[in-house]
Amino acid sequence: MKRRTALKFAAALALTTSLATGAVSAETIKIGAAAPKTGPLAGGAAVSQWPNVQLWAAQVNERGGINVGGTMMPVEVIEYDDQTNPGETIKAIQRLATQDEVNFIVSPYGTGLVVAAAPIFARYGYPLIAVSAITDQQPALSKQFPDMFFTLGTTSALAEDTVKILTDMRDGGQLGNKIAMVNVADAFGIELAEVARGKFKEAGFEIVYDTSYPLGTQDLSPVMKGAKAAAPDAFVAWSYPPDTFALTEQAIIEDLQVQAFYTAVATPFPAYGARFGAAANGVMGPGGVNVDDPKFQEYAAAHETITGAKPDFWASATTYASLQILEQSIEAVGLDRKAVADHLRSGTFDTVLGPISFDENNNNQAFWTVGQWQDGVFKGVASRNRDGAVPVILKNGWK
Amino acid sequence: MTGTDIRNLCLSALALGICALLPLSGSGYWLSIGVTIVMFTALATSWALFSGPTHYISLATAAFFGVGTYVTALGFETLPFWSLVGIAAILGALLAALVGLATLRLSGVYFVIFTLGLAELVRQVITWIQNRSGQKGLYVLTDISEADIYWMLLALAGAVFLAGWLIGRSRLGFALRIIGDDETVAVHSGINTALSKVLLFMVPGSVAAMTGAILAPRYVYIEPSLAFAPMLSFQVVIMALLGGAGRLWGPLVGVIPFTLLWESISSSFPQQTTLLLGVAFLVIVYLLPRGFIGLLDQIRQRTAPKDAEAQA
Amino acid sequence: MDILITGLLLGGTYALIAMGLNLQYGVARIMNLANGEMLVAGGFAAFWMYTGGQISPFLTIFLLAPLTFALNWLIYKIMLQPLVKRAKTRGQLETDSILATFGLSFVMVGLMLMVFGGDYFNYSYLARPVVIAGDTFALNRVASFLGAVVICGALYIWLNRSRPGLSIRAIAVAPDSARLVGINVGQLAALAFALGGAVTAVGGALLSTYLTLDASTGVIFTLKALIIVIMGGVGDVRGTIVAALLLGVVETLVATLLDPGLTLAAAYTLFILILLFRPQGLFGKKPT
Numbered sequence: 001m002k003r004r005t006a007l008k009f010a011a012a013l014a015l016t017t018s019l020a021t022g023a024v025s026a027e028t029i030k031i032g033a034a035a036p037k038t039g040p041l042a043g044g045a046a047v048s049q050w051p052n053v054q055l056w057a058a059q060v061n062e063r064g065g066i067n068v069g070g071t072m073m074p075v076e077v078i079e080y081d082d083q084t085n086p087g088e089t090i091k092a093i094q095r096l097a098t099q100d101e102v103n104f105i106v107s108p109y110g111t112g113l114v115v116a117a118a119p120i121f122a123r124y125g126y127p128l129i130a131v132s133a134i135t136d137q138q139p140a141l142s143k144q145f146p147d148m149f150f151t152l153g154t155t156s157a158l159a160e161d162t163v164k165i166l167t168d169m170r171d172g173g174q175l176g177n178k179i180a181m182v183n184v185a186d187a188f189g190i191e192l193a194e195v196a197r198g199k200f201k202e203a204g205f206e207i208v209y210d211t212s213y214p215l216g217t218q219d220l221s222p223v224m225k226g227a228k229a230a231a232p233d234a235f236v237a238w239s240y241p242p243d244t245f246a247l248t249e250q251a252i253i254e255d256l257q258v259q260a261f262y263t264a265v266a267t268p269f270p271a272y273g274a275r276f277g278a279a280a281n282g283v284m285g286p287g288g289v290n291v292d293d294p295k296f297q298e299y300a301a302a303h304e305t306i307t308g309a310k311p312d313f314w315a316s317a318t319t320y321a322s323l324q325i326l327e328q329s330i331e332a333v334g335l336d337r338k339a340v341a342d343h344l345r346s347g348t349f350d351t352v353l354g355p356i357s358f359d360e361n362n363n364n365q366a367f368w369t370v371g372q373w374q375d376g377v378f379k380g381v382a383s384r385n386r387d388g389a390v391p392v393i394l395k396n397g398w399k
Numbered sequence: 400m401t402g403t404d405i406r407n408l409c410l411s412a413l414a415l416g417i418c419a420l421l422p423l424s425g426s427g428y429w430l431s432i433g434v435t436i437v438m439f440t441a442l443a444t445s446w447a448l449f450s451g452p453t454h455y456i457s458l459a460t461a462a463f464f465g466v467g468t469y470v471t472a473l474g475f476e477t478l479p480f481w482s483l484v485g486i487a488a489i490l491g492a493l494l495a496a497l498v499g500l501a502t503l504r505l506s507g508v509y510f511v512i513f514t515l516g517l518a519e520l521v522r523q524v525i526t527w528i529q530n531r532s533g534q535k536g537l538y539v540l541t542d543i544s545e546a547d548i549y550w551m552l553l554a555l556a557g558a559v560f561l562a563g564w565l566i567g568r569s570r571l572g573f574a575l576r577i578i579g580d581d582e583t584v585a586v587h588s589g590i591n592t593a594l595s596k597v598l599l600f601m602v603p604g605s606v607a608a609m610t611g612a613i614l615a616p617r618y619v620y621i622e623p624s625l626a627f628a629p630m631l632s633f634q635v636v637i638m639a640l641l642g643g644a645g646r647l648w649g650p651l652v653g654v655i656p657f658t659l660l661w662e663s664i665s666s667s668f669p670q671q672t673t674l675l676l677g678v679a680f681l682v683i684v685y686l687l688p689r690g691f692i693g694l695l696d697q698i699r700q701r702t703a704p705k706d707a708e709a710q711a
Numbered sequence: 712m713d714i715l716i717t718g719l720l721l722g723g724t725y726a727l728i729a730m731g732l733n734l735q736y737g738v739a740r741i742m743n744l745a746n747g748e749m750l751v752a753g754g755f756a757a758f759w760m761y762t763g764g765q766i767s768p769f770l771t772i773f774l775l776a777p778l779t780f781a782l783n784w785l786i787y788k789i790m791l792q793p794l795v796k797r798a799k800t801r802g803q804l805e806t807d808s809i810l811a812t813f814g815l816s817f818v819m820v821g822l823m824l825m826v827f828g829g830d831y832f833n834y835s836y837l838a839r840p841v842v843i844a845g846d847t848f849a850l851n852r853v854a855s856f857l858g859a860v861v862i863c864g865a866l867y868i869w870l871n872r873s874r875p876g877l878s879i880r881a882i883a884v885a886p887d888s889a890r891l892v893g894i895n896v897g898q899l900a901a902l903a904f905a906l907g908g909a910v911t912a913v914g915g916a917l918l919s920t921y922l923t924l925d926a927s928t929g930v931i932f933t934l935k936a937l938i939i940v941i942m943g944g945v946g947d948v949r950g951t952i953v954a955a956l957l958l959g960v961v962e963t964l965v966a967t968l969l970d971p972g973l974t975l976a977a978a979y980t981l982f983i984l985i986l987l988f989r990p991q992g993l994f995g996k997k998p999t
Binding site for chain 3: 045218220225246250253254269
């Protein structure tokens with residue numbers, strides 16, 4: 001903890017110095033970033049968003065900068081706290097575009113905030129490579145905002161692949177037919193539960209427990225007791241960070257015996273593995289990565305050295321990849337934003353996750369959908385067009 | 400109507416007209432700050448219309464605002480936009496009337512917490528309904544620009560000022576001032592205190608709902624945790640109190656410096672925004688005990704010729 | 712039976728959240744909007760001691776209590792006493808304290824952010840099942856419930872038996888008359904505020920054994936605490952305890968028998984009903 005504070009302080013200091021010197025040198029590329037440092041989404045952004053911006057900028061500058069038409073230009077990051085408030089996000093992006101006149105802007109964090117900022121990106125011609133915006137509205141959004149790109153996948157893919165994993169397990173004789181499903185009553189949870197409900201029924205599962213709970217519920221034991229009483233074979237929760245931890249802890253307390261256990265946001269966080277240790281083994285969640293890929297291992301090591309924290313196994317690497325995409329596009333066509341946007345549409349990018357390109361809806365077609373904690377690492381078990389998925393294991397008790 | 404009144408009206412109309420020119424300046428940055436200022440002016444002024452004379456502190460702004468955003472989110476595909484603003488106004492007023500009838504007999508602090516609970520209750524119920532009906536995330540994709548939103552909010556703010564001015568001159572306003580001074584006296588002089596308060600409470604209710612309806616296209620994505628964020632209620636109270644809730648233009652005097660201060664802190668100290676906002680806040684509370692209005696009065700007194708020696 | 716125990720355990724959690732605010736608001740007349748931040752700070756301290764030095768949260772609180780007592784004493788003396796002195800009416804003080812503590816809550820969030828960063832933090836402590844009356848419950852929740860019982864019991868006895876306690880109650884009931892019978896209102900208000908802050912921080916340390924917190928979550932607890940305090944009746948320890956337990960049981964009942972999605976809606980409905988039919992709260996004195 002101490003080391004991290006010191007590192008943060010050093011980073012802040014480095015930023016101030018770079019700001020001070022950056023004003024003089026015209027040779028820097030200015031990158032804007034606005035995301036929550038406070039408010040309800042700050043906890044997630046502190047894991048998945050901010051460290052990657054810091055890491056990427058540090059690495060680029062260590063290399064001497066980005067190669068723009070033969071000259072190496074270092075990057076300078078201008079950060080704002082949007083306080084998890086769409087009004088503030090809009091103001092911050094405006095400020096970055098018109099006052100700071102940055103060259104490019106990193107996507108904000110969280111579906112609501114990203115989408116609120118999209119019109120501003122469009123008005124000033126900034127390409128928007130969205131990460132933490134998972135939605136099925138991609139066709140409509142990219143039609144309205146042609147320079148908006150999506151990297152982390154769709155709601156439907158996330159829900160469908162989870163259902164598919166469970167279906168495969170059932171058809172392989174590893175899993176019974178009874179599902180308990182709960183969701184947090186917020187847009188994200190409601191949307192995923194709705195898709196999953198239909199898919200489970202289609203696949204012939206019996207949903208024996210199906211309920212929602214409000215955001216910020218302090219005691220989830222009634223939920224877990226209800227689920228247990230329904231004697232399910234698999235438990236699926238479309239949950240947010242505090243409840244992901246609380247549901248898992250309640251499952252351990254209640255000794256919920258299921259063959260598959262799934263919780264959503266925060267399951268791929270290193271804090272989850274650290275908190276539950278061996279009990280996390282077999283827990284499934286969204287995302288995942290190919291942990292055997294040397295590129296990912298190299299990234300994870302650098303992440304820990306430079307930011308003092310481990311990356312998560314979902315949005316972290318994708319956030320970093322979105323910055324790599326931006327970097328490669330700038331190297332290819334220079335600082336002209338229109339050219340970069342066009343290049344994003346047509347190019348293929350070599351990232352820490354493997355190659356990424358965008359389809360006609362500006363959607364990345366290759367992403368991880370389901371991961372699972374196996375021996376202290378959150379490994380990808382299902383993906384769309386990604387290699388390296390490992391076989392899923394049964395959840396075998398909580399010891 | 401006296402000559403001063405006419406002069407004031409003309410001046411206000413002129414000021415409004417000048418404000419309306421802001422989008423033509425072409426600066427999107429100042430426009431977005433303008434939207435924030437106008438939005439809080441409408442909210443805080445209408446809030447103070449009710450809370451100034453009655454001394455009731457309402458934390459229900461977020462409830463009405465959220466209802467308004469949901470009206471737009473649910474109806475923008477089927478109904479014309481202006482009608483949605485109207486529906487929001489009616490719903491907001493109805494909700495306020497219901498709440499008012501039930502609660503305005505509560506004394507001060509109970510009313511504060513009650514309104515806070517109300518905002519949360521409305522949010523929970525809407526979330527639950529959304530969950531039951533399997534409603535997916537609500538996207539308000541329109542071609543309404545930020546300038547349109549600015550003009551609509553400006554018109555709304557103008558209307559609030561006009562309403563405030565008219566109420567101040569009406570029997571209702573007179574009754575309310577008596578209630579604020581001494582409720583017992585008001586009752587004895589035959590004023591229907593409950594009815595007066597309920598009527599007045601409907602004003603901030605419907606204004607906040609309209610503000611929400613107008614702003615929904617700007618937020619694009621509507622979800623309960625953003626639409627009903629309790630922070631909004633607090634911001635409105637604080638801006639109004641900082642300005643001074645006792646006068647019609649008091650909140651405006653709070654909103655403008657506060658928004659600019661907020662903006663300059665957010666832009667200059669991105670790492671410590673929250674900390675410095677808090678510090679700035681405390682400084683204001685301790686140094687300006689009577690709000691910005693108190694400060695202005697003080698300056699006016701100092702510059703008055705009688706106190707000339709004080710300046711020497 | 713299961714529902715009752717689960718509900719009571721949750722009620723214990725709520726009592727920890729609200730008890731400190733009750734002292735601060737009921738006696739010192741400060742509607743402290745920074746209450747939740749004090750709770751999160753207590754949780755942070757427990758987290759830090761546990762992960763850094765493997766020190767049990769149940770030991771940390773003995774260190775935390777005097778520290779936060781002193782801190783809150785200073786906050787009252789430096790920040791709030793001037794407001795109390797300059798306020799001419801109760802309403803003025805209420806307005807001023809809302810503004811000041813709102814600013815304070817921002818400052819505290821900012822400080823915690825600087826020191827600890829914005830991550831979620833939690834740790835596993837006593838996350839074992841314990842069987843009571845044939846049903847399983849989390850040991851950390853049971854332990855912190857017992858903590859709540861001890862704290863509330865001690866407060867109740869202190870307020871009803873000791874001299875300063877009785878004086879504090881006198882202030883809560885009739886501040887003006889209390890002054891007339893020679894009670895040093897200013898000093899005791901500071902004592903009550905400091906004590907309230909310490910209770911809140913200790914509560915936060917106990918809650919951190921099973922809740923996931925981050926620097927910005929304080930406001931959630933402030934809202935809950937305000938509602939419980941008002942429901943129970945301002946300045947009455949019994950009221951807060953009963954309100955907290957009632958809320959816990961009702962939420963659990965609704966979650967188990969009806970729909971967990973409606974728990975908070977039910978809580979607010981209950982709150983609103985109580986206010987409508989007993990505006991002074993469950994145990995509050997009728998205003999004359």
